[in-house]
Amino acid sequence: MTEKPLSGISLFIGAIALALCTFMQVLDASIANVSIPYIAGDLAVSANIGTWVITMFAVGNAISLPLTGWATRRFGSIRVILASVFLFTVFSWACGFSFSIHMLVTCRFFQGFVAGPLIPLSLSLMMMSFSKEKKNLALALWNMVAVVGPIAGPIIGGWLTYDYSWPWIFFINIPVGIFCFLAIRSIYKGKETPIERIRLDKVGLFFLAFAVSALQILLDQGQQLDWWRSHLIWVLTIVSVVSFVFLFIWESYSKDPIFDLRLFKNWNFSLGTIITALSYMLIFGSLVIAPLWLEEMMGYTASLSGLAVSTMGIVPFCTVLFVAKLMSRFPLKYLAATSFLIFGLSLLYASTFTTAVTFTDVALSRLYFGIGIGVWLAPLTAISFAHIGKDHLAMASGMFHFFRIMMGGVGTSIFVTFWARRATHHHSHLVDTINPFNPNSKALFSDLKGYGLIGKRALEKVDSIAWNQAYMLSTNDLFWMAGWTFVIFMFASLFFKNYQEKRQLVAAE
Template structure:
């Protein structure tokens, strides 16, 4: 992954007046559209799955496929920028995002929707790094911190607006409109960016691309993601399809690693993992993001399926995540100057662990305040999460290595989010089945509690024994799902504690705070 622009190219003069305000707003709007789309579908999965006639687990592929495609597109951003120019690429990516969003909205079946989501994920790849680059040229150099604060606030407001907006649209109109909403927003952003920035285009030049590396990258990422998404349905490695996908992914990944380590101009510079800070920071941020993102996906599903919340109510329960994240984002620059990034990252991981421990005590009778409080508190470690870890990852690298390092760490992080979602969804299902089996073992005529529950159901519902038994069975299913989810929360809390040492194998980082904000991202 090469730097988006050549070091010899002069930076355009900052914008002023109305052009400055409108240009910054349009670039930020495109970022917001992208970030919003990564969370807006979370609360719509149960409704979407029902309308398309698929299971909720299959509906989750709508999220994982987008994330996997987004991850694959990131390594191409540097090459595409130099080949096309950053303004043309940014506007083109917005328009492709708009087209793919419209295709998502009209999709008549899950395969068509997944294909459109893959296209949407590919289009989203260049939007985050290029939005940062354009904002940095919009503001005067001495106000680069303000530019990045605007970007950070735009990126973090997505978790507030996404679930609530997605829930309201799904309940009031149709899940298709969570995608259609991107069309007018994207067209406006693309038109304004082109009108204001087209005379500030970066130079384009023909560059070779690591075709073999790119094909092998797509091969192992696609095979691994399909294997994870289809594994449960096909009974994992008892299925020849899953075995074939696993073998193909393993062989292609091994080839990819060998090729990228020996290629003259690799699409992914794997040699960066020889740097202690890059290795420790990237593994830490990727594992943490995998747990963080996966829980954001499965929590609204449980709230809707087993607590009976509407989509909009589930969105409002999960929306407070962004409150503290937005409030603390402008302070991160000053905090990074005074506090070791490793301490901030450790505080973030400890905070996440505490939040998941709180959630691991949920019951099927949980009230709304108890649901909202951990989500609200989760905004604090979220604000302390991204920038310090990115500072650690980029510290000690020469300027020519920072774009490659930022691109590679973002690729690993985003793909880890897709993998983590698949693994945690499968783990939740497995734990639910286990707890259900244990509960059923106790559901017999010798168990006084079971007999009382059955009698109470008959008298309360005024139904026969068979209907009462079905009612009790439904309650056992909800209880099993709750116990399974508590296991996931508890496991998530433990993982956040276990990965703290990864932060402390790195060296202190004081020189990369600015570069972290510029090259990192949510």
């Protein structure tokens, strides 16, 4: 795009349309999470089979994200994002009208596949649309919708499912998609990016499809199948590892690669991709565990749990302008380090909770976590792409977000598995302390007897209390380890190199 940046009403509407493209994509990655029991019941399948609605969206999305660079060079950024928005809207409609689980899962795969380019292209087009002086504002705006979407997904999904019906979690995309398509088509008409006659790396695509499909299915189904005690998990692991190895070997020699591994010669891009992916793993894992703990162990309803954790979305939403000013005044690596410090402190604070924790304490811990989210992704994205030229921006953005989103899935599986297994560990230790010779045990059974609980009923109650405490301790363990890992990331982010043009995103020039 060689034309001048947008201005006035065109800039305003264009920025909203591009931001909504990102919001739709990240929202749909999590909006179905709380609706699975309703979808499964309505389509007469088990909840385990219903989870494929989530899995196949992630598989399709992971396959298409790295193809963004090739697609934009071959067809142009505007054509690709318009096609993505149009097809995403169509498949959202098809998902809502699905009459069987097979139809819904198939439509969700294609919905995820066509949504892949939305995140990298909305970011690159937004950066190209703003003047040099306002690029930090554009990045802060994009960061806000990118991090609020996963938080808002379960809340909006729960509301639509409970008050209306599950198809509305897909129908909600239709008016938004129509607006985005018409706005982008009108505002960016005649501003297409250059097109090249390049071939599709079919061998690379083959390895990519097998690698990410096997990995996503492994991550989503691993806990249910007891991980490597299942032959299927072993097969998926081997397929994923071998496919990734051959993919990276092939891409190292391909003339038109899906992954341009030469970009990793850029220190800031390499470090930024690694730190962002690993930190997103911890962030997304904590986003999954917090409501699980509140609903399953603390007795919160889905709406109350959503309200408690939703406080983390307030800060990013309200601090767009503030973050943009910070990025203009302070070195970006120090802002990134500050976000990791805030993450670490908020999780270490949460690791001190007991089963007597109040709603206010939980909401405050999530609010503190939200402060870190508000200043996390924008500085990291800016400094990671600082030395990436505009010709490689779409490719770099696709790779950057591919690894970020992939590690989000890894984080979910690690946190859920660790949470369950550490709880079992703590439960066994707690139960071992309950014996006739322990004065505390005698006092506990005496109290239970006063409530009419004796014999088997008393033992069942004690076991229930032990499990509740065990999951509390397991949650504390997770938050404690994640908190200290963020402190390590804080120091690692100080190794970013400064760049010549102070506090401006060179990649978008």
